[in-house]
Amino acid sequence: MKIHEKVALGVKTRLSLEIPYVNTWNEAMALGILPRNVPKTTAHLWRLVDDIWFISGDRSTDLNFYSKRSLLLGVYASTELFMLTDKSKNFIETWKFLDRRIEEAVGAGMEFHKLKDITFAAGKGFLDMTTLLKGFPNKVENSIEDIKREFGNTNNK
Numbered sequence: 069m070k071i072h073e074k075v076a077l078g079v080k081t082r083l084s085l086e087i088p089y090v091n092t093w094n095e096a097m098a099l100g101i102l103p104r105n106v107p108k109t110t111a112h113l114w115r116l117v118d119d120i121w122f123i124s125g126d127r128s129t130d131l132n133f134y135s136k137r138s139l140l141l142g143v144y145a146s147t148e149l150f151m152l153t154d155k156s157k158n159f160i161e162t163w164k165f166l167d168r169r170i171e172e173a174v175g176a177g178m179e180f181h182k183l184k185d186i187t188f189a190a191g192k193g194f195l196d197m198t199t200l201l202k203g204f205p206n207k208v209e210n211s212i213e214d215i216k217r218e219f220g221n222t223n224n225k
Contacts, residue, residue: 076170079147120144
């Protein structure tokens, strides 16, 4: 297998583990981007993409180390979000989406100026996800039900 095929397989394998929870995964993601959880969520995602690259055979220690992982973070996050709305049988559309994102990332890796733009866009996309917090309570203890109740009350005001 080529390295990008191994990376795609790593992402697909990880996302496949979410399939049993896909109907409630958006709630878990919402909890993950609460301000108090962002450091842990970011560390988890960084470790995930680092593991995928390492298992795929990447041993870079230069600037490529960071750019590859940043690109993969964008690929992973966008594919995960796509998967939440995919109603196709066996998530076939998600896997096609993943393949397209991997192809784009490979192409971007070959042209450094595009890599910089895509990395910036991926980071911006991740930060933009925090806008989903608008209307969430300022303080959340543990319960997703509390979040739903508070979020619903905020929207009705």
